[in-house]
Amino acid sequence: EIVLTQSPGTLSLSPGERATLSCRASQSVSSSYLAWYQQKPGQAPRLLIYGVSSRATGIPDRFSGSGSGTDFTLTISRLEPEDFAVYYCQQYDNSPLTFGGGTKVEI
C-alpha cells in the first residue's frame, strides 16, 4: 500500500498569500497518477488537479500541481477567501487507492 503523508497539518495564512502544500509517498507513484482535492465543511471533495499537474475543468489557474516520483506539491499562488478549506492528495496508481491525511488551510 502506498502511504501518502501530507504536510503541514495546518497552514495559517492570509488572503493574497501563497500556499505551498506537500504530499510525500512511501513509494514512487510511477504513472503520475496523483491528484489533489479540496473539501469544504459539509461538502464532498472537489477535484482540483489530476495527473500531478493538470487542472480539472473550471479550476482557476492560481492552483498548480508539481512533482514526480515520491514528492508532490500543490501551490495556490494567491489565496482567495473561498480557498480556505482542507486539501487532500490521492494516488490512483496502485491498489488500494489511498489518500493523504489532509492539510487544513486556515485564516
Add this chain to the structure above:
Amino acid sequence: QVQLQESGPGLVKPSETLSLTCTVSGGSINSYYWSWIRQPPGKGLEWIGYIFYSGSTSYNPSLKSRVTISVDRSNNQFSLRVSSVTAADTAVYYCARRSGSYPFDPWGQGTLVTVSS
C-alpha cells in the same frame, strides 16, 4: 453533466449490514469505474472499492472480507453492502466516478451512516 446521488438508511445496528445505492443521472453507467469512499466524522478519506460497469470489482484489503459492490446497469445504479458493521463504520459514504487515467470526479453529495443500537 453527470450527477451522483447516494441513498439508504442513515442508521444501522451493530452486527447488521449497511446497504447504500448510488444513482447516476445525466449519463450512462457504461464505460466507467464506480467507487465508494467513506469519511468518518472529523477524519480523512478511505477508498472502499470500485466496480467496473461490466461487473469486475476491486476492494480495499482492509474491508474486503465485509464489502460487496454490485451494479444495476438497467437502472443506472450501483450499490454497496458492508456486513457485520461496528461503530468504526460510522462515516459519510460517498460514491464517485473514475475513468481510465482520470481520478474521482464527480462525487455524490455523501450520506451519513451511523452505526448504533
